[in-house]
Structure formats: structure tokens, C-alpha cells
Amino acid sequence: MNRPLSALDRPNSYIGRSVSRPNAKRLLAGRGRYVTDLVLPRMLHAAFLRSPYAHARIVAIDVDAARAMPGVRLVATGADLAKLCKPWTGTLDHFKGMTSVPQLPLPLEEVLWAGQAVVAVVADSRAEAEDAVEAIVIEFEELPAVVDIDLARAPGADRAAAGLENNLCFHSRLDTGGIDTIFADAAHVVEEEFHFGRHTAVTLEPRAIVADYDCSEGRLTVHHATQTPYQFQDLYSRHYGIPEARVRVIAPDIGGSFGMKLHVYHEDMAVVGLSMLTGRPVKFVADRVESFVSDIHARDHRVRARMALDDAGTILAMDVEDVTAIGPFSTYPRTSAVEGNQVIRLIGAPYRMRNYRAELSVVFQNKVQTSQYRAVGHPIACAVTERLLDMAAAKVGLDPAAIRERNLIPDDAYPCESPTGFRFEALSHQQCLARLKTMMGYERLRDEQATLRARGIHRGIGIATFVEISNPSPAFYGIGGARISAQDGAIVKVTPSGEVRCLISVTEQGQGTETIIGQIVADQLGIPCERVQVVTGDTEVTPHGGATWACRGAGIGGETALQAARRLRANILALAATILQAKPEALTLQDGIVVDAVTGAERISLAEIARIAYFRSDTLPPDASAQLSVAHHYAPQGYPFAFTNGIQGCHVELDVETGFVKILKHWVVEDCGRIINPLLVDEQMRGGVVQGLGAAFFEECLYNDGGQLTNGSLADYLVPMACEMPDIEIGHVETPTADTVLGAKGCGEAGTAAASAAALNAVNDALAPFGTSIAQIPMTPARLLKALGRI
Amino acid sequence: MPVAITLTVNGETLTRLVEPRETLADFLRRDLELTGTHTGCEMGVCGACLVMLDGLPAHACLMFAVQADGTRVETVEGLTGSAALADLQRAFHERNALQCGFCTPGMLISAEGLLARKAMPSREEIRDALSGNYCRCTGYEAIVDAIETVARRRAAGEAALPFAEEPA
Ligand code: FES
Ligand code: FES
Numbered sequence: 035m036n037r038p039l040s041a042l043d044r045p046n047s048y049i050g051r052s053v054s055r056p057n058a059k060r061l062l063a064g065r066g067r068y069v070t071d072l073v074l075p076r077m078l079h080a081a082f083l084r085s086p087y088a089h090a091r092i093v094a095i096d097v098d099a100a101r102a103m104p105g106v107r108l109v110a111t112g113a114d115l116a117k118l119c120k121p122w123t124g125t126l127d128h129f130k131g132m133t134s135v136p137q138l139p140l141p142l143e144e145v146l147w148a149g150q151a152v153v154a155v156v157a158d159s160r161a162e163a164e165d166a167v168e169a170i171v172i173e174f175e176e177l178p179a180v181v182d183i184d185l186a187r188a189p190g191a192d193r194a195a196a197g198l199e200n201n202l203c204f205h206s207r208l209d210t211g212g213i214d215t216i217f218a219d220a221a222h223v224v225e226e227e228f229h230f231g232r233h234t235a236v237t238l239e240p241r242a243i244v245a246d247y248d249c250s251e252g253r254l255t256v257h258h259a260t261q262t263p264y265q266f267q268d269l270y271s272r273h274y275g276i277p278e279a280r281v282r283v284i285a286p287d288i289g290g291s292f293g294m295k296l297h298v299y300h301e302d303m304a305v306v307g308l309s310m311l312t313g314r315p316v317k318f319v320a321d322r323v324e325s326f327v328s329d330i331h332a333r334d335h336r337v338r339a340r341m342a343l344d345d346a347g348t349i350l351a352m353d354v355e356d357v358t359a360i361g362p363f364s365t366y367p368r369t370s371a372v373e374g375n376q377v378i379r380l381i382g383a384p385y386r387m388r389n390y391r392a393e394l395s396v397v398f399q400n401k402v403q404t405s406q407y408r409a410v411g412h413p414i415a416c417a418v419t420e421r422l423l424d425m426a427a428a429k430v431g432l433d434p435a436a437i438r439e440r441n442l443i444p445d446d447a448y449p450c451e452s453p454t455g456f457r458f459e460a461l462s463h464q465q466c467l468a469r470l471k472t473m474m475g476y477e478r479l480r481d482e483q484a485t486l487r488a489r490g491i492h493r494g495i496g497i498a499t500f501v502e503i504s505n506p507s508p509a510f511y512g513i514g515g516a517r518i519s520a521q522d523g524a525i526v527k528v529t530p531s532g533e534v535r536c537l538i539s540v541t542e543q544g545q546g547t548e549t550i551i552g553q554i555v556a557d558q559l560g561i562p563c564e565r566v567q568v569v570t571g572d573t574e575v576t577p578h579g580g581a582t583w584a585c586r587g588a589g590i591g592g593e594t595a596l597q598a599a600r601r602l603r604a605n606i607l608a609l610a611a612t613i614l615q616a617k618p619e620a621l622t623l624q625d626g627i628v629v630d631a632v633t634g635a636e637r638i639s640l641a642e643i644a645r646i647a648y649f650r651s652d653t654l655p656p657d658a659s660a661q662l663s664v665a666h667h668y669a670p671q672g673y674p675f676a677f678t679n680g681i682q683g684c685h686v687e688l689d690v691e692t693g694f695v696k697i698l699k700h701w702v703v704e705d706c707g708r709i710i711n712p713l714l715v716d717e718q719m720r721g722g723v724v725q726g727l728g729a730a731f732f733e734e735c736l737y738n739d740g741g742q743l744t745n746g747s748l749a750d751y752l753v754p755m756a757c758e759m760p761d762i763e764i765g766h767v768e769t770p771t772a773d774t775v776l777g778a779k780g781c782g783e784a785g786t787a788a789a790s791a792a793a794l795n796a797v798n799d800a801l802a803p804f805g806t807s808i809a810q811i812p813m814t815p816a817r818l819l820k821a822l823g824r825i
Numbered sequence: 826m827p828v829a830i831t832l833t834v835n836g837e838t839l840t841r842l843v844e845p846r847e848t849l850a851d852f853l854r855r856d857l858e859l860t861g862t863h864t865g866c867e868m869g870v871c872g873a874c875l876v877m878l879d880g881l882p883a884h885a886c887l888m889f890a891v892q893a894d895g896t897r898v899e900t901v902e903g904l905t906g907s908a909a910l911a912d913l914q915r916a917f918h919e920r921n922a923l924q925c926g927f928c929t930p931g932m933l934i935s936a937e938g939l940l941a942r943k944a945m946p947s948r949e950e951i952r953d954a955l956s957g958n959y960c961r962c963t964g965y966e967a968i969v970d971a972i973e974t975v976a977r978r979r980a981a982g983e984a985a986l987p988f989a990e991e992p993a
Contacts, residue, residue, distance in 0.1 A: 054918050061926025062914040063989065064861020064901030068927065071860035161846070238865045238873055238927040238961050289863070289927030290961050322866045544924030544962055717921050720964035748866040748959075756955035756965040761948075785964075 045625050046560050048553035052713035055549040066287040069242035069259040074315040081163035082151035083170045088179035088400040088741025090145050099169040105162030110154045112140035115307040120273045124364035126514030129371050132204040134364035135197040139304035146362035147402050148742050149327025156308050179400040179741035183359050186397050194362045194398035204371040204396040210453050213391040216351040217342045224425040225340035229810040231734035232334040239289020240320040243302050245309035253280045259288045262296045262581045267573045268517045285571035291543045292408040298366040326746030332407035334359045335414050341422040347430035347437050351389035352382050359397045365405035367516045371396050376411025379454040384499040385441040390453040400741045412787035420498040420791040461679040462767045466703040469765050474683045496684045496795025500788035504585035504780025505676035521669035522591045523577025524598040528662040530648040532641025537569045539579025540591030546714035547587045551595045558599035560623030585780020593774040598666035605661045612658045672773035680704030684792035688800040693815030703765040704784050708777035715781050716764045722785020728754040730793035730811050830894040835903025843890040850874045852890035861901035861930045872958035875931040876900050882938035901930035912975050912985035922971040924962030936972045
């Protein structure tokens with residue numbers, strides 16, 4: 035029993051503790067308040083007529099019959115909204131040469147994808163609005179649809195939109211030099227052409243928005259299911275010419291986002307204008323079919339890649355070409371080029387390789403826009419690197435784990451830089467690999483695999499190492515001219531009864547943001563967790579900040595809360611010292627009570643300090659300053675990104691008769707720095723892994739040659755179900771970042787980053803005895819049977 | 826033309842006029858303001874709209890309100906009020922078996938339905954029983970764990986601790 039006391043034994047030491055989410059209780063009781071649930075007085079409902087064509091010219095629109103339908107209050111076309119809303123263009127300055135056509139809420143002359151909203155109807159009920167949509171007559175002149183990525187780039191190709199010179203949105207090249215010679219002289223070269231399907235977020239609550247423009251005050255309130263209320267406050271203000279201080283965006287409970295709900299959607303922008311035109315609140319909730327044709331899609335890459343190795347299996351170089359298709363324009367305001375850019379910059383990142391060449395082409399086509407979705411670019415970079423490494427292992431005659439051991443950047447080699455210019459502060463690849471092998475029982479699994487193979491049972495083992503970008507600085511968007519904040523702000527205050535409220539700019543979508551912020555504040559102040567209330571998601575209430583994306587909530591939001599709480603603590607102790615006629619250094623806070631720092635003897639409660647400060651300031655000396663509210667901002671400093679790392683393992687069984695894959699088990703070892711709440715981190719991992727496994731086996735937005743989505747319903751588009759998913763075991767290594775006091779990095783995307791790569795390697799491992807392979811995800815039964823030569 | 830229906834919702838018998846095309850889900854959410862019942866697909870796939878209909882889980886998106894005439898409907902609000910779900914809610918909370926919570930009411934009702942059918946389901950059986958409930962956030966494992974825990978606690982005869990906070 036002589037275990038040394040750990041930090042967790044101190045009272046109120048909440049950092050590192052599994053705490054259940056207080057705000058989950060109302061969701062369990064059916065008392066969540068989602069935008070979908072919201073009803074405002076005199077609220078109207080919007081529905082949209084959508085383009086049946088992937089690409090067409092609008093010849094004529096006749097809305098007379100629709101205007102006369104029961105309950106209809108407004109029918110608005112592109113021209114009506116263009117009078118109010120300034121167009122937007124989804125480019126960033128630091129992506130040199132990037133181009134995209136300007137967008138309006140509803141199009142004026144040309145529709146660019148099947149499903150694009152063309153005319154809006156606002157009516158007393160959604161059903162009436164939908165009825166009236168049926169009565170609109172539009173004459174379209176169909177134009178050639180750009181669908182195929184190679185045809186799109188051919189000279190003289192049809193263009194995806196009228197304003198484009200060609201279908202290239204962005205092009206980028208990285209080259210450390212001498213690549214052709216290295217490949218020519220290498221002992222081993224492996225190469226592959228990879229295909230990564232389009233998939234989409236399928237948040238269980240679809241996109242939802244209620245815009246409420248009050249003409250009497252010129253004030254706009256938008257209840258918006260989004261991760262990033264400040265970004266939208268800025269956009270609504272600038273595009274509709276409403277002073278920022280009169281725009282309020284409220285993001286209440288949100289039924290999933292995963293990056294999907296931080297982009298500008300045409301319908302959402304339209305709804306703001308519709309509210310201005312009607313002077314009444316207008317609600318739009320995408321139904322599931324609308325979600326499929328209007329939410330961003332993600333991925334859609336073809337990557338040709340090769341890897342050169344010496345005869346011992348050391349990676350010498352990689353050479354990569356990524357062509358990714360993004361729809362007819364680049365998404366606003368974060369663009370559709372970040373994904374491809376991250377693909378080419380993250381490839382090979384865990385390894386010692388120094389020579390690298392990559393070419394990225396981001397291509398327009400007539401499908402719905404693609405943009406950032408959980409683990410932006412990471413799954414592609416990871417799958418390409420890790421699959422090539424497995425192919426190399428087979429060629430060199432090394433075990434997949436052994437070739438990684440040979441090539442990983444050693445844990446003692448940091449800080450260091452990748453050939454693509456990423457700077458790594460401290461990663462733990464070797465430790466993670468060793469831990470993963472133990473957790474998996476790697477050698478035993480290999481033995482079992484051999485035994486079972488002899489009996490005609492085909493199991494596969496796949497591993498995949500990853501790095502993940504978190505805590506981004508302004509290098510991500512700010513330097514490109516986007517008004518997207520990399521800093522966060524918090525107000526922490528003691529209430530008159532001695533409780534604490536923290537109003538903070540990071541937001542909650544169920545990952546537990548409010549819980550960890552509460553833990554940090556309680557921990558730093560020295561008060562019980564239950565006495566901290568955290569408030570998020572309202573631009574009128576919390577300070578301006580970046581909110582939640584790119585795994586920045588814990589790292590940047592958490593540090594903001596920590597620093598704010600420390601300042602408040604200093605103020606509390608200073609005031610307590612004045613009241614007690616003591617020195618602040620001689621006091622500390624414990625369990626909500628100011629105690630003697632040495633003896634722990636109770637001196638005065640926080641509630642009593644608050645009572646005196648708020649109600650009996652007359653009893654304080656004249657120079658006493660009772661500052662029981664603190665506003666504090668924190669912007670990331672030091673490294674431009676805090677990289678996290680980890681490794682995943684996947685164990686599958688392939689039925690070679692049916693092509694079905696059973697995922698037997700999945701493992702993750704991850705290092706997200708300081709862990710604030712292990713329970714929440716683990717569930718972020720698991721949720722992320724399952725989205726990655728969805729991409730690996732099920733999820734794909736299928737289009738026909740005419741640019742029509744052919745599986746746009748939840749009955750046709752497959753998302754992972756409980757019965758298909760394995761148990762997922764999680765292990766941790768903790769390498770805190772030294773850039774912050776807290777030391778936390780992100781963890782929300784790590785699961786997704788490598789799960790599909792591990793699965794791809796596992797399935798290929800199972801296929802190996804048949805002398806065949808697969809380089810496309812999702813790995814559907816049909817594709818696997820084809821690889822096996824059975825169909 | 827609106828049609829009059831009479832049904833029992835969360836223990837209360839009520840008569841309302843409904844549009845023939847109104848689904849039970851819309852009726853509960855809009856007319857009765859029982860917004861704990863969610864809709865994620867409106868085609869019977871995702872399970873977000875599950876309610877208890879005459880004691881069995883049913884998709885509120887798949888039936889019209891008029892079809893519910895004469896039935897007994899319980900939603901997550903009612904089942905919370907009667908504490909019927911208290912042990913499940915507690916276990917979900919402890920195990921963090923929800924993130925955004927949008928699937929959660931449907932999950933709870935599925936779980937309750939499963940445990941009524943089978944007191945001690947295996948993990949595999951729990952996963953199978955949840956096949957009609959999509960969750961995009963959790964990856965399912967925590968949900969399976971929570972249901973397993975409740976099955977064990979019920980079998981051991983543990984009285985459910987209250988989930989709701991009592992007014993002081
Ligand atoms: S809304 Fe009823 S099953 Fe999805
Ligand atoms: S918790 Fe978000 S869908 Fe299940």
C-alpha cells in the first residue's frame with residue numbers, strides 16, 4: 035500500500051479522470067433541444083425545388099401556380115436572393131493559383147449538380163411548401179455533365195461550370211529532388227493505383243437551421259446546427275450586410291457533425307434571405323434524401339503511388355500522384371483543396387524517408403461539393419503509405435511489423451521535420467507499435483492465421499501507423515485570408531453563491547467538450563466539478579473563437595480554460611488574502627474553500643468570498659479589487675500544429691465464397707498527449723474507427739455516368755451497423771505537448787485516420803494466399819469476389 | 826380532411842384531429858411536442874423514431890397517426906417519467922454510451938424491447954438486436970456494454986436507482 039500519491043489523489047484533480055458527461059442526462063431523458071425540434075412564434079417552413087440534372091442551363095422559371103397554392107407565403111428564385119446576398123468564392127490565398135466560380139444561395143442561370151436547390155418556397159407548413167414545389171415549372175436545357183476525372187482534365191473537355199477556363203481547381207507539386215534516379219537504382223520498388231470512394235457524413239440529425247430576422251431592429255438570430263457559430267456569424271453579417279453585433283448564431287444540441295456542418299450550404303444561406311424577405315422566422319431541415327444530394331461528400335481520390343526501398347527494406351523514396359474530384363466549385367469558406375493538400379503532405383509522415391515527390395490535382399465535376407470531413411486527407415495518406423509498406427514487406431521478405439520497426443522515426447529522434455515540411459515536436463511511434471503488438475498478441479495471431487489457413491479459413495491481420503494534425507495555428511486558414519479563428523476565448527466567473535460559470539467559444543456535438551472544460555476549470559480552481567457550469571454555442575454569450583474542428587477543442591479550448599481559470603484563481607486568492615489579512619501565496623483553494631497552503635486549515639469558503647464581493651463590498655478595504663470574472667483568450671503558439679500519433683490493428687476473416695468480410699477485432703494505440711478524460715477519449719476513438727471501417731467496407735456515394743447519385747437514401751447507402759462492428763480495444767501512450775501547460779492534443783479524428791488503412795491491409799493479408807489483392811475502398815463483397823476471380 | 830383519433834400517449838388518453846398524411850412521428854413531435862422521438866430517415870431504417878406501441882418497439886415514421894387510433898403509445902418522455910428506463914439511462918450515462926444523443930431515445934427503446942424478450946442476451950445478440958438502430962457517433966460498443974450491464978443488474982435483482990434528479 036505504499037503506492038506514491040499520484041496527481042489524481044489530490045482533491046479536485048479532475049484532469050485525467052473518467053467523468054460522465056453531465057449534459058448527456060437531458061439527451062437520455064429525451065430532453066435534448068436540437069434545431070430540428072425548434073418552433074418559434076409565426077415560424078414558416080422552407081422547401082426547395084432541386085435540379086434533376088447534373089448540369090443544365092435554366093431557360094425559364096414559372097412560379098405563378100406555386101404562389102397561388104394554400105399556405106404559401108413566398109416563392110423566391112436566385113434573382114430574388116441575389117439582391118440581398120453577396121456571392122461567395124471558396125478559395126484561400128495560400129493555395130496559389132486556386133480557382134472556383136462564385137456562388138449564390140440559388141443559381142441565376144446554370145445548375146451544377148443534380149440536387150442543387152433552384153427555387154425556394156416558404157409556407158405555413160413544410161407539407162404545404164413541398165406541395166407548392168411540385169407546382170413550379172422550370173425549363174432546363176441540359177448541358178454535358180463532367181463526371182470522369184481523366185476526361186475532365188483532357189484538353190478541350192466540357193467544363194463543369196460556365197465561368198471556368200478548365201476543370202482544374204488547384205494543382206500542387208512537392209519535390210525533394212532526384213526521385214527518378216533513386217527509383218531507378220532502388221533494390222525494390224512497389225507500386226499501386228488506389229481508388230477511394232466518395233462517402234458522406236450521414237449525421238443522424240440532418241442539417242437544420244432556423245433564421246429569424248427582426249426587421250424592427252435589423253437583427254438576425256440564426257439557430258444553426260453547426261460546429262462553428264462564430265464563422266457563421268461573420269459570414270451572415272458580411273454576405274447580408276448586417277452589422278456583426280446584430281447577428282447572433284446559436285448552436286444548441288447537435289445531432290452529429292463530423293466536419294460536415296461547418297461548411298456553407300446554399301439552402302442555409304437562402305434561409306437567412308427568406309427570413310429577411312418574409313420578416314418571419316423560417317425553418318429548413320434537410321430530409322434524408324436532400325442530405326444525400328446536398329451535404330458535402332468526402333474523399334474521392336485516385337492515387338497512383340510507388341515506394342522505393344533498399345535491399346534491407348529501408349524506405350528510400352515515395353512518388354505520388356493524387357487526383358481528387360470535388361464537385362463543381364470549391365466549398366466556402368474552407369475550400370475543397372485542404373483534403374488533397376493534406377493527403378500529399380501526410381504521406382510517409384511516420385517514417386524516416388527523406389526523398390519525396392508528389393503531385394496533386396483537384397478537379398471540378400458535376401457532383402455535389404466535397405470538403406473537409408472527419409480526418410481530412412488522413413485516411414488516404416495513411417492507406418497509401420501503409421499498403422505500399424505491406425507490399426514492400428512481402429517483396430523484401432519482412433513481416434509487416436518488422437518493416438515498420440525498421441522504418442519508423444525513432445522516439446528519441448524528435449524534434450524533426452517531414453520531407454513535406456511538417457514539424458514534429460515529439461511522437462511515440464515505436465512505443466505505440468510495441469504496445470499494439472502486445473495488445474494484439476501479434477505473434478500468436480500470426481501462428482493462428484497459419485493454422486487456420488491450412489483448414490481453409492482465411493484470416494487477415496493489418497496494421498497501420500498514423501500521425502494526425504491537431505491544434506492548428508492560423509497557418510491553416512487565417513493566413514489564407516479566411517476569417518476563421520485559430521484562437522479561443524473564455525469567460526470564467528464566480529457566481530454570488532460561489533459557483534463557477536465558464537462561457538467558452540469551443541462547442542459541443544456530443545464529444546464531451548463541456549465536460550472536459552468543466553474538469554479543467556474545476557481542477558485548476560480547486561472546486562468540485564459539480565459546481566462548474568459550462569456554456570457554449572451562442573455568439574451572444576461566449577467570446578469569439580474558432581470553436582470545434584481539426585481536433586482543437588481539447589488542446590486549444592482546454593488551454594484557454596486552464597489559463598482563464600488560473601487567472602481567476604489568482605484573483606480569488608488575492609481577494610481572500612485581503613479579507614483574511616494574509617498573503618495570497620500562503621493560501622490555496624481546495625474543494626471550494628480557501629485553505630492555508632501549508633496546513634490545509636480552512637480559512638474561508640468561496641461562497642463567503644463571493645457574498646462579500648457581491649453584496650458587502652462596503653466591508654472591503656477601499657483599494658480591494660474584487661475581480662471575480664475573468665475574460666481570457668489563448669492562441670496556439672510554438673509549433674504550427676500539434677501532431678498526434680498512433681497505430682491501429684485490424685483482424686478480419688474473409689469468406690472467399692461470398693466475398694463477405696467479418697471484422698473480428700480492432701485495436702488502437704494512440705498518443706493524444708495529456709488525456710483529460712479517458713472515458714471520452716476512448717469513445718472518440720471508437721466512434722472514429724467505426725466511421726473509418728464504414729469507409730473501408732460499406733460507404734460509397736454511387737453515381738451513374740450522367741452524374742446522378744444512384745444510392746441516395748439510407749436504405750441504399752450502407753452505414754456500419756452494430757452487428758457488423760467489432761469490439762475495439764484502446765491503449766494509450768501519453769506524450770504531452772510542451773507548447774501548452776495542459777499538454778493536450780486532439781483525439782477526435784485519429785480513429786478515422788487509420789482504420790480503413792488497417793482494414794485494407796488486413797483484407798489484403800487474407801487475400802495473399804490467392805495471389806491477388808485489392809486497392810480500392812469500400813471493399814465490397816462484389817469487388818472482393820472480382821479480385822478473387824470468382825465473378 | 827383532418828380525422829379524429831383517440832389514443833393513449835404516455836398514460837394519457839387524448840383525442841386529436843390529424844391530417845391523414847401525418848405520420849405518427851410528426852404527430853408526436855409536432856402536435857404533442859414530444860420531441861424526444863427523432864426522425865433520421867423517415868423510412869424505417871435508422872431507428873431514431875422508435876416508440877413503444879402497445880408495449881412493443883415500433884417505428885413512428887412508418888405509420889400514419891390515424892393508424893395509431895386506439896393504441897397505447899409510450900415515448901422516451903413517458904418512459905422517463907415512469908422510470909421504466911431508469912436503469913438503462915443510468916448505464917448509458919455511466920458508460921458514455923451516447924454522444925450527440927440523437928439515436929439515444931430509439932436505442933433505449935430497442936434495448937428495453939430486447940431485454941423484455943430476452944433477459945440475458947449475449948453481446949452478439951445485443952448487436953443483432955440493434956441492427957435497426959443507427960448510431961453515427963459511438964461505434965456501438967459502449968451501447969452494447971451498457972445494455973449488457975443492465976441485463977446483468979436486472980438478473981441480479983438490483984433495484985434500479987432513480988435516473989432523474991429529485992427536486993430538493
Ligand atoms: S426515422 Fe424512423 S426509422 Fe429512421
Ligand atoms: S450518439 Fe450520435 S447518433 Fe448515436
